[in-house]
Amino acid sequence: MAKATAHIDAVIVGAGFAGLYTLHRLRGLGLSARVFEAGSGVGGTWYWNRYPGARCDVESMDYSYSFSDELQQEWRWTERYASQPEILSYINHVADRFDLRRDVQLETRVTAAVFDDATTRWAIETDRGDRVSARFCVMATGCLSDAQVPDIKGRETFAGRWYHTGRWPHEGVDFTGQRVGVIGTGSSAIQSIPIIARQAAHLFVFQRTPNYSVPARNAPLDPDYERRVKAGYAEFRRQARESRVGFVVERSEESALAVAPAARQREYEKRWSRGGLGFSAAYADLLTSQEANDTAARFFRDKIRGIVRDASVADALCPQDYPLGTKRLCVDTEYYATFNRDNVTLVDLRKTPIEAITPHGVRTREAGYEVDSLVFATGFDAMTGALLNIDIRGRAGRTLKATWAAGPRTYLGIAIAGFPNLFTITGPGSPSVLSNMIVSIEQHVDWIAPGPGTWARTCPASRASSCPTSAASASTVRSATTSPQKATRGSR
Ligand SMILES: Cc1cc2nc3c(=O)[nH]c(=O)nc-3n(C[C@H](O)[C@H](O)[C@H](O)COP(=O)(O)OP(=O)(O)OC[C@H]3O[C@@H](n4cnc5c(N)ncnc54)[C@H](O)[C@@H]3O)c2cc1C
Numbered sequence: 001m002a003k004a005t006a007h008i009d010a011v012i013v014g015a016g017f018a019g020l021y022t023l024h025r026l027r028g029l030g031l032s033a034r035v036f037e038a039g040s041g042v043g044g045t046w047y048w049n050r051y052p053g054a055r056c057d058v059e060s061m062d063y064s065y066s067f068s069d070e071l072q073q074e075w076r077w078t079e080r081y082a083s084q085p086e087i088l089s090y091i092n093h094v095a096d097r098f099d100l101r102r103d104v105q106l107e108t109r110v111t112a113a114v115f116d117d118a119t120t121r122w123a124i125e126t127d128r129g130d131r132v133s134a135r136f137c138v139m140a141t142g143c144l145s146d147a148q149v150p151d152i153k154g155r156e157t158f159a160g161r162w163y164h165t166g167r168w169p170h171e172g173v174d175f176t177g178q179r180v181g182v183i184g185t186g187s188s189a190i191q192s193i194p195i196i197a198r199q200a201a202h203l204f205v206f207q208r209t210p211n212y213s214v215p216a217r218n219a220p221l222d223p224d225y226e227r228r229v230k231a232g233y234a235e236f237r238r239q240a241r242e243s244r245v246g247f248v249v250e251r252s253e254e255s256a257l258a259v260a261p262a263a264r265q266r267e268y269e270k271r272w273s274r275g276g277l278g279f280s281a282a283y284a285d286l287l288t289s290q291e292a293n294d295t296a297a298r299f300f301r302d303k304i305r306g307i308v309r310d311a312s313v314a315d316a317l318c319p320q321d322y323p324l325g326t327k328r329l330c331v332d333t334e335y336y337a338t339f340n341r342d343n344v345t346l347v348d349l350r351k352t353p354i355e356a357i358t359p360h361g362v363r364t365r366e367a368g369y370e371v372d373s374l375v376f377a378t379g380f381d382a383m384t385g386a387l388l389n390i391d392i393r394g395r396a397g398r399t400l401k402a403t404w405a406a407g408p409r410t411y412l413g414i415a416i417a418g419f420p421n422l423f424t425i426t427g428p429g430s431p432s433v434l435s436n437m438i439v440s441i442e443q444h445v446d447w448i449a450p451g452p453g454t455w456a457r458t459c460p461a462s463r464a465s466s467c468p469t470s471a472a473s474a475s476t477v478r479s480a481t482t483s484p485q486k487a488t489r490g491s492r
Pocket residue numbers: 013014015016017018019036037038039043044045046047049054055056057058063108109110111140141142143144145188386389390425426433435436437438441
């Protein structure tokens with residue numbers, strides 16, 4: 001049943017890292033704000049993605065908020081890369097520590113956000129019948145939150161259990177003794193496959209596109225490193241913000257082609273043994289010269305062939321048709337070695353595409369694979385999915401769907417022309433997954449909420465038309481969409 005309309009300053013959609021920080025900042029400006037979150041807990045990505053092996057691939061001392069020195073000093077990460085349960089505890093701790101929960105309404109999906117030209121306010125509706133009128137609407141809906149199960153013929157006939165990595169059951173899944181099929185070989189698959197393989201009687205991995213993956217070398221967090229970072233956290237964060245990707249890596253200014261092959265090999269070996277995403281910074285031109293990139297891609301293929309004993313399996317696991325780093329590099333623990341296990345079979349869908357899911361498993365063009373459980377590690381309707389699921393209408397009733405009919409066109413930005421006072425944190429104009437996303441999130445939110453009292457001073461409701469982010473000024477809205485480009489120091 002529809003409830004009476006509430007009037008507040010800002011509605012925030014989503015209670016992940018972005019939504020919670022937005023709430024904290026807006027409160028600091030003295031604004032009234034309410035967060036609506038579809039899930040039954042806070043945490044966003046880390047609430048939903050509970051698959052075995054889920055963890056971040058940006059190191060934990062980097063992948064955390066920097067806005068409170070007390071918070072960053074008191075919190076203790078236990079591993080080099082934090083696991084999903086630990087990140088979820090962290091974000092719950094943040095929600096409690098900053099008393100955020102009282103303005104977060106869980107299990108509530110925002111279904112519509114409609115701009116009223118006359119009042120210059122947003123009318124927000126939820127699937128629980130809430131009606132809220134707000135001057136500002138912040139879409140903290142996440143760029144990887146709309147889980148996608150592919151529409152494969154016969155999917156509904158499958159008689160076993162199936163799961164999506166991004167909607168994993170809270171009680172966990174025990175695959176002991178089961179035949180399991182994992183569809184997809186992106187980052188979530190690469191993290192979960194080694195663990196599922198250790199449980200399952202047999203694991204079939206259905207791969208369309210092989211990925212480049214570098215070892216994580218995860219380990220307990222070195223207490224000396226933690227002490228050093230904490231002693232100079234402000235400087236550590238400053239360098240992260242000013243780096244290319246939101247965390248500092250040893251970045252070479254040299255061309256991969258300017259060094260002798262033996263020296264290049266030593267450099268690649270050093271980075272492979274160190275583990276993690278720093279590999280891509282080995283040479284300055286890995287992403288600008290195909291020839292330079294080929295040297296790194298060859299190194300990866302040699303590694304895969306050195307690890308995986310069956311030459312045809314190794315070949316199928318080697319990416320061949322796109323340069324290293326043009327999809328976000330994956331970070332793994334024992335991924336390639338898992339294919340040496342007797343109970344693991346790689347099915348190369350480029351050779352034998354899936355024709356159908358049957359009651360008992362998966363049928364490809366050449367064979368049938370019987371499984372008890374299926375895992376869809378098939379990712380998300382990324383970047384725009386969560387936004388387009390909401391009926392968003394801007395000036396003169398124009399829908400976001402129509403505005404983005406040919407895709408979102410702005411290069412970097414968190415506002416959309418024609419949608420005044422609506423912001424998209426980690427939307428399609430954010431560097432998002434090409435960066436340490438916490439750095440990007442803090443930058444975007446700080447750009448919206450630059451300092452205590454700013455909105456209150458410059459954008460009184462009665463003078464909405466003079467507000468820098470208001471409906472009345474298309475040019476300022478346009479400049480809002482480009483400003484983060486200048487300000488996004490911590491990201492690409
Ligand atoms: C498995 C995995 C691992 C990752 N690892 C890293 C990493 O190592 N480093 C990194 O930088 N990034 C990583 N990311 C990206 C990660 O998404 C971001 O780092 C970050 O958590 C995004 O926060 P967010 O608040 O913007 O979005 P999210 O955490 O996605 O939160 C968005 C929230 O909005 C809610 N929502 C969406 N639509 C609605 C609606 N209509 N109504 C109500 N609620 C809604 C969703 O339920 C969700 O809880 C990873 C992502 C995944 C999936």
